[in-house]
Amino acid sequence: MHPTRRQAVLVGASLALGACWPAQAQARLKVAAVYTVPAGQQWVGRVDKALKAAAARGEIDYVFSENVAAADFERVVREYAEQGCALIVGEAFSVEAAARKVARAFPKTAFLMGSSGRPQAPNFAVFDNYIHEPAYLTGMIAAGMSKTRRVGLVAGYAIPEVNRLMNAFIAGVKEVDPKARISVAFIDSWFDPPKAKQVAFGMIDDGVDVLYAERFGVSDAAKERKVLAIGNVTNTQDKYPETIVASALWNVEPTIDAAVAAVKAGKFRGADYGKYSRMQYKGSELAPLGTFEDKVPAELKARVAKKQKAILDGKFIVKVNDAAPRATR
Structure with missing residues (x-):
């Protein structure tokens, strides 16, 4: 087997190397x-x-x-x-x-x-992970929880699928605090926790007290320096109970289930499955506040809940902005 390759079967049956299924x-x-x-x-x-x-x-x-x-x-x-x-x-x-x-x-x-x-x-x-809607909501929470009015974002690459989440987050921040200062950095890697951590440390040293953790490593920096972080794609609050205040979750089940059903029905076609990541399809969501339920001000929670309902009702559209996000000073 190639050294960078690993195969697994999740059906309780053994798999001979090279076979696609038991x-x-x-x-x-x-x-x-x-x-x-x-x-x-x-x-x-x-x-x-x-x-x-x-x-x-x-x-x-x-x-x-x-x-x-x-x-x-x-x-x-x-x-x-x-x-x-x-x-x-x-x-x-x-x-x-x-x-x-x-x-x-x-x-x-x-x-x-x-x-x-x-x-x-x-x-x-x-x-793709079209989770810009809950990302907007987490931006609102970040702005409401920041004491320095400094929010930072540390991400992998400045590509459309990352940019849209960051821009939505920034838009949410600006709704709650139009004068909040935004710091933006890319580590040019999909998986380099040590580098992401060091970049986050630099932002914290510059006054940022809430970090958008688009990459692994950012939450570790926030935990060590006792500031807050916003989770991305997955909920890691169980590992950072005093750090992760909110997360924009991506649920891929609707996407996979739609594709599997289409293949089984003989109707699979080259199509865009992006819509299945939207909140209305339950492909994305704002994670429960969990350990921060009693720490987030009631007024802020009510404001976020109202915005979430508007999104689900189709009365508020979170714009998809694929341009590289800009820092503000």
Whole structure:
């Protein structure tokens, strides 16, 4: 097995290396995922969670490869397609050309890839974490909880799918405190907790007391310096009970469930599955305040609840802004 590759089956059956599914479980849909980062990373971790849930219900057989280098991506995806996997999932942001090339070579295989590009007929569908709506709400909370009126954002790359979340968060901050000062930084990595932590330390030294933790490592810095942090994609408040005040959660289950149903019905097409990440589809949500339930002022909670209802009712639209966010001084 390639040293950067790991396969797993989540159906209680053993798997021979190189096989896409156990022979005794072929009645279920065969699904493979190819991840360029660890399966526990924020973004792909949510995809992995949704696929595990479908496997636990007996709907699919699921295998995956993680930490797949860009140079190996095309080969790994092609191998899964050759093995007969009906649906292949992954993030193609840094390997877009390779993913689309394999999809063209296997037109009868369904591909559901995280991508900021367009769908590709007939079989390459795209999705992404459109969680800008709860991100806006967390921005409101961040502004209301900041004592210095300084809020910082530490993220991976300045690409559309990251920018839209940050811009929505900033818009939420500005609704509550139009004069709040915003610091923005990118670490140019999807997984470098030590670097993210050091960048966050710099912001804290500059007066920031609430940090948007788009990457792992930021919350650790906030915890050490006893300031607050806002979670992104996943809820880690159980690990940071005195630090994470709110989180914008991404639930990939609606996306995966829609794709699996389409494949089983023979109706899968190259389409944009982005809508399934919206709050109205339960693809995203504002996490419960948990340990901060009694620490967030009642007036602020009421204001956030009112805005959330407006979003769900379609009376307030959180704009999708893919431009690189700007710091304010």
